[in-house]
Amino acid sequence: MTSQPWTPGEGESADKRHAPATLRNRDAIAAVLAGWLPPSGTVLEVASGSGEHAVHFAAAFPYLDWQPSDPDPAGLTSIAAYRAEAGLANVARPLALDASAEDWPVDRAAAILCINMVHISPWEATPGLFAGAARLLAPGAPLILYGPYIEPGISTAESNLAFDASLRARNPAWGLRDTGAVKAAAAAAGFAFAERRAMPANNLMLLFRRT
Numbered sequence: 001m002t003s004q005p006w007t008p009g010e011g012e013s014a015d016k017r018h019a020p021a022t023l024r025n026r027d028a029i030a031a032v033l034a035g036w037l038p039p040s041g042t043v044l045e046v047a048s049g050s051g052e053h054a055v056h057f058a059a060a061f062p063y064l065d066w067q068p069s070d071p072d073p074a075g076l077t078s079i080a081a082y083r084a085e086a087g088l089a090n091v092a093r094p095l096a097l098d099a100s101a102e103d104w105p106v107d108r109a110a111a112i113l114c115i116n117m118v119h120i121s122p123w124e125a126t127p128g129l130f131a132g133a134a135r136l137l138a139p140g141a142p143l144i145l146y147g148p149y150i151e152p153g154i155s156t157a158e159s160n161l162a163f164d165a166s167l168r169a170r171n172p173a174w175g176l177r178d179t180g181a182v183k184a185a186a187a188a189a190g191f192a193f194a195e196r197r198a199m200p201a202n203n204l205m206l207l208f209r210r211t
Contacts, residue, residue: 016085017050017078021116025200026056029115029146032197032205033057036142041110042067042092044136046099046129047117051079054094055086057113065090067106069097100128109136115146118182119164122173126182130189130208137210143191145206146199149179157202179206 037043040063048054048068058066068079068091079094095105099117112133118126133143148160160176167174183193191208199205 015077015081017075019050019052021201022050022052022056025146025203026053028200029053029205030057030060032199033061033113033144036111036144036195036207037061037064038110038141039063041065042108043111043113044106044109045069046097046112046114046132047071047121048079048094049075049116051075051082051094053115054079055082055088055091058088058091059086062088062090064110065092067092067095067109069095069106071096071098098128099125099132101132104132104136106136109141110138111141112137112143113146114144117147118145118149119147119167119176120174123177126177127185127189130186130191134189134191134210139210141210142194143186143208143210145182145204145208147203148176149182149204149206150176151179151204160202179204182206 042065044067045054046069048070051068054066054068070076070079076094076096083091083093097104099121114129130143137143148163150156164176167176186193186208190211192211193206194209195207197205
């Protein structure tokens with residue numbers, strides 16, 4: 001794990017990745033974030049992917065500094081390209097960050113956001129996310145997750161079951177996580193579950209706060 005920010009290239013448009021779901025979910029996510037994010041400080045986005053969410057949320061919340069990150073060099077290149085195109089002063093250069101690593105290249109944040117990582121990563125990344133967040137966040141600060149989950153006692157949508165099967169076929173270490181297991185990992189790292197918000201297309205937003 002490097003301790004230095006990713007050094008972007010020239011931000012060429014050919015470097016940009018595009019996640020179609022981003023255009024469909026970004027405004028719904030932003031509407032929830034408006035009530036969950038702090039009034040100031042740095043938001044660390046873990047697993048920023050293409051970078052499309054980062055620039056959209058930075059524009060939506062100009063009073064916050066946005067710190068995107070990703071473990072994938074191609075993702076970092078894409079984030080850098082979107083950042084260069086957007087030209088927003090409150091988006092930092094992307095950091096190379098693996099949620100499961102013991103050392104993160106940042107030492108503090110006012111909030112942490114993680115979108116669509118928990119199900120597209122080995123399970124170790126989820127307790128790693130909470131452990132890393134515990135080192136960065138002050139008591140009461142939010143850690144926010146978004147994505148599809150399996151909930152105990154609640155029927156899982158057929159589309160989510162099919163998605164889970166397709167993920168596990170691609171990589172047996174991937175798959176939709178049980179919210180009970182996620183909450184247990186959070187509690188073990190010193191986080192209290194605060195709120196669940198149902199989102200379009202059978203997704204959830206989960207709010208945890210540092211105790």
